[in-house]
Amino acid sequence: MRRAARLIRLLSEFVGSQEAGRSLPAPLSRHVAASACAASQQAPSPCRSAWATSGSVARQTRSPGARAFVTAPALDEGPLRQFRQALAQTGEGLKEAELIRWCVEEGGQAVAFEPLCELQFDKAAQEISSPYTGTVKRLHHSPGDVVGDLLVDIEVCGEDMELLSPPAETSQEAAAAATHHSGAAEHAPGTGRRQQLHPGTSGSIGEDEIADRVLTSPAVRRIARENRIALEKVVGSGPDGRVTKGDILAYLDALNAAGPGTIAEDLAQAVPTTEEATVSDMPLAGAHIAQAAPHRPLQPGCAESAAAAKAAAALVMAPLVVPLRGYRKAMVKSMTIAGQVPHFHYCDEMDALVELRQRLKADHALQGTKLTYMPFFLKAAALALREYPAVNSSLSPDQTSLLQHARCNLGVAMATPHGLAVPNIKDVQDKTVLQLAGELRRLQEAAAANRLATADVTGGTFSISNIGAIGGTYATPLVNPPEVAIMAVGSIQRLPRFAADGKTVVPASIINLSLALLRVSPTMRCRVVDGATLASFARAWRHYIESPGMLLLHMK
Amino acid sequence: MAAAAAAARPPPGTVVRLLRLTGFPILAQLQIEEALLRATPDNWFVINDGTPKPSVVLGVSGKPHELVHLEAAAARHVPLIKRFTGGGTVVVDGDTIFTALIMQQQSLPGVEAYPRPVMQYTEDLYRSVFGSHGAFWLRENDYCFGDRKFGGNAQAITKDRWLHHTSLLWDFKRDRMALLQQPAKQPAYRQGRHHLEFILPLHEVLPCRRTLIDELCGSLETAGFVVREAGLGDAERALAANTLCGTRLLDMQQLLDGVGGRRQGEIGQQATAAAVL
Numbered sequence: 084m085r086r087a088a089r090l091i092r093l094l095s096e097f098v099g100s101q102e103a104g105r106s107l108p109a110p111l112s113r114h115v116a117a118s119a120c121a122a123s124q125q126a127p128s129p130c131r132s133a134w135a136t137s138g139s140v141a142r143q144t145r146s147p148g149a150r151a152f153v154t155a156p157a158l159d160e161g162p163l164r165q166f167r168q169a170l171a172q173t174g175e176g177l178k179e180a181e182l183i184r185w186c187v188e189e190g191g192q193a194v195a196f197e198p199l200c201e202l203q204f205d206k207a208a209q210e211i212s213s214p215y216t217g218t219v220k221r222l223h224h225s226p227g228d229v230v231g232d233l234l235v236d237i238e239v240c241g242e243d244m245e246l247l248s249p250p251a252e253t254s255q256e257a258a259a260a261a262t263h264h265s266g267a268a269e270h271a272p273g274t275g276r277r278q279q280l281h282p283g284t285s286g287s288i289g290e291d292e293i294a295d296r297v298l299t300s301p302a303v304r305r306i307a308r309e310n311r312i313a314l315e316k317v318v319g320s321g322p323d324g325r326v327t328k329g330d331i332l333a334y335l336d337a338l339n340a341a342g343p344g345t346i347a348e349d350l351a352q353a354v355p356t357t358e359e360a361t362v363s364d365m366p367l368a369g370a371h372i373a374q375a376a377p378h379r380p381l382q383p384g385c386a387e388s389a390a391a392a393k394a395a396a397a398l399v400m401a402p403l404v405v406p407l408r409g410y411r412k413a414m415v416k417s418m419t420i421a422g423q424v425p426h427f428h429y430c431d432e433m434d435a436l437v438e439l440r441q442r443l444k445a446d447h448a449l450q451g452t453k454l455t456y457m458p459f460f461l462k463a464a465a466l467a468l469r470e471y472p473a474v475n476s477s478l479s480p481d482q483t484s485l486l487q488h489a490r491c492n493l494g495v496a497m498a499t500p501h502g503l504a505v506p507n508i509k510d511v512q513d514k515t516v517l518q519l520a521g522e523l524r525r526l527q528e529a530a531a532a533n534r535l536a537t538a539d540v541t542g543g544t545f546s547i548s549n550i551g552a553i554g555g556t557y558a559t560p561l562v563n564p565p566e567v568a569i570m571a572v573g574s575i576q577r578l579p580r581f582a583a584d585g586k587t588v589v590p591a592s593i594i595n596l597s598l599a600l601l602r603v604s605p606t607m608r609c610r611v612v613d614g615a616t617l618a619s620f621a622r623a624w625r626h627y628i629e630s631p632g633m634l635l636l637h638m639k
Numbered sequence: 640m641a642a643a644a645a646a647a648r649p650p651p652g653t654v655v656r657l658l659r660l661t662g663f664p665i666l667a668q669l670q671i672e673e674a675l676l677r678a679t680p681d682n683w684f685v686i687n688d689g690t691p692k693p694s695v696v697l698g699v700s701g702k703p704h705e706l707v708h709l710e711a712a713a714a715r716h717v718p719l720i721k722r723f724t725g726g727g728t729v730v731v732d733g734d735t736i737f738t739a740l741i742m743q744q745q746s747l748p749g750v751e752a753y754p755r756p757v758m759q760y761t762e763d764l765y766r767s768v769f770g771s772h773g774a775f776w777l778r779e780n781d782y783c784f785g786d787r788k789f790g791g792n793a794q795a796i797t798k799d800r801w802l803h804h805t806s807l808l809w810d811f812k813r814d815r816m817a818l819l820q821q822p823a824k825q826p827a828y829r830q831g832r833h834h835l836e837f838i839l840p841l842h843e844v845l846p847c848r849r850t851l852i853d854e855l856c857g858s859l860e861t862a863g864f865v866v867r868e869a870g871l872g873d874a875e876r877a878l879a880a881n882t883l884c885g886t887r888l889l890d891m892q893q894l895l896d897g898v899g900g901r902r903q904g905e906i907g908q909q910a911t912a913a914a915v916l
Binding site: 181183184197198203204205207208210211212227279402490509510532536537539541542 | 698
């Protein structure tokens with residue numbers, strides 16, 4: 084009875100939020116209970132039934148503002164998930180496409196990462212994969228319809244009921260409230276909410292806690308655990324003071340805004356590979372919304388991490404799509420302070436690299452190709468990007484996903500008689516310094532002759548601007564969208580430095596390094612890559628440049 | 640080969656099975672392509688030198704009454720075929736050369752399975768064939784010399800595989816091209832030009848048709864694939880195994896009846912409007 088009342092209340096809240104015109108919150112992480120849900124793949128519809136009748140396909144207008152919940156689910160059924168943003172799978176930044184056919188039927192089973200439907204747009208007919216395994220409750224369109232955001236409702240089996248996160252606006256309000264309440268303390272007090280709990284509440288739904296613990300769901304507890312947040316300090320906005328996912332994400336927002344970098348390192352380590360990555364039996368490179376091989380920052384000296392990363396990279400080279408959810412999505416849309424200015428760093432131990440280049444530049448293997456410092460910079464960047472893959476990312480056109488690339492296609496800004504060009508070298512992670520020197524030469528010659536091919540200037544994942552090549556020492560680089568970050572290196576200067584004894588002045592080769600993040604719009608700043616991660620990347624790059632022997636240790 | 644094509648090369652030893660056809664009916668060819676895409680795990684390159692019967696081929700969501708002069712097509716006994724890929728409408732005949740590249744995604748890990756990267760890959764692939772004959776490039780979605788189109792672009796992308804095919808105009812009959820209506824959506828570079836001014840017959844640029852076909856087949860080895868010849872028997876097995884067929888011949892009479900019904904409806908609406916006024 085209590086569970087039924089809770090279900091009805093959740094549905095009412097959801098319908099109320101829909102009626103208020105607020106967008107449906109992003110779906111939660113997919114911890115698919117494959118064992119609990121015996122899903123079988125629907126056989127493709129036969130030709131006659133799948134296609135519209137011959138001749139004209141009636142082009143219907145899109146269904147206005149779909150209302151997902153038309154019937155209340157039975158007590159033992161899992162939560163309904165609405166599949167939105169299917170067009171993101173097309174990779175074209177589309178807002179709408181035409182539905183050609185369904186691969187599933189209402190009442191039938193959808194299987195995660197198996198075909199759900201086929202859409203047609205422009206020149207391509209493309210299968211769209213289901214993000215969930217479960218029962219298809221409602222198909223919101225018919226073949227021939229122009230589809231946009233909402234596609235289908237799927238009832239997922241055996242999942243946590245707590246999925247109604249408040250919309251973004253409410254999350255920001257909660258964040259403001261949390262910030263207001265925190266004062267000088269690091270965390271916002273939450274004692275007022277706990278007093279709302281009824282001592283006799285059994286919390287028998289799912290794994291809800293009883294009276295003297297926070298009323299929330301396992302998903303929220305996991306987030307709290309991963310981010311080392313005491314749940315009792317989070318103000319709950321749900322019924323009976325329940326802490327919703329939106330509450331904890333807004334709390335993380337508030338913490339992040341209050342102290343950049345304090346939680347960023349932890350969050351960077353907990354990047355949603357666990358939240359969004361597929362289960363282990365996923366088909367390789369099957370869907371465009373998740374990958375089978377999670378990316379994790381490499382810990383230097385960790386053999387297991389290195390082996391796992393190598394195996395993952397060998398299996399799948401397609402980018403990892405990291406949907407921007409909760410706090411990260413709020414990061415995209417919120418004004419922040421720390422990411423507004425480029426990050427400046429410097430390397431002051433360049434002597435080893437200077438000496439190394441001096442010894443190598445006359446090697447016959449170069450066959451006349453000039454060996455500059457840039458191949459070393461590129462190789463160091465590729466290794467550092469392997470440790471901090473979030474920096475090697477692109478923002479999706481609709482700004483809802485971060486495409487975290489496994490390949491390092493590094494752009495090199497070149498000033499040519501025809502203007503600035505930023506061609507990129509593909510797969511720097513797999514190239515030797517010698518090969519990079521040769522490829523740089525090819526691109527420079529092509530750029531000078533205005534003969535860069537389309538593939539040379541597309542597909543870049545991170546760029547390096549060498550202001551030093553034209554004599555500059557400092558630079559404030561502009562990010563090359565849709566990449567999220569850029570690095571600029573100045574010229575190497577010979578400057579006096581104090582030796583280790585603090586008294587002796589010695590000459591040292593110094594190079595200035597600056598990094599910048601993608602700016603989404605004139606009024607907003609994007610911090611999908613937080614400053615701490617960028618700073619860590621810069622440190623890693625510097626580490627390889629100052630100790631070029633480390634390149635040998637870590638190069639594949 | 641264009642340097643850019645080297646940027647997206649298959650792993651060493653990746654096989655592409657080559658199916659060469661000559662004068663093969665386009666309806667059957669498209670059904671075979673769809674079967675090879677959906678029912679086999681292999682990479683394929685299908686090339687067909689002409690189709691015996693002139694036909695109009697529409698994309699998967701093409702509206703015949705909007706794209707084709709149906710009565711003229713019916714009068715000339717030109718069948719309409721709806722294919723399983725997106726893209727526009729083409730008139731094909733014995734002077735059309737068809738190519739289809741079917742690829743397992745893992746065979747080209749450097750090519751993301753989205754329309755634009757796939758198109759760019761084929762641009763690089765075909766540059767080895769066309770690049771030496773003029774200003775060849777992929778302009779929006781079309782293969783062009785300069786600003787004149789000689790081949791289009793159509794794709795189907797499934798979970799693990801993608802197909803890209805095109806019809807290259809070696810030559811064409813102007814009166815057959817007149818069967819096509821001006822599409823509502825046109826590429827910007829067309830700049831409103833009439834269809835006949837917009838397209839280019841390849842025989843005006845390339846010296847030999849036979850050489851073109853051989854070079855198209857050879858482009859695969861240049862791109863780093865191991866090419867193995869296949870036969871129609873392999874294609875037939877794929878056809879038997881395929882359960883989903885989006886390629887079909889349209890019923891012309893039904894199309895004409897639909898046109899008639901629409902006209903009656905329009906006349907009725909006009910009469911009603913006149914009565915109201």
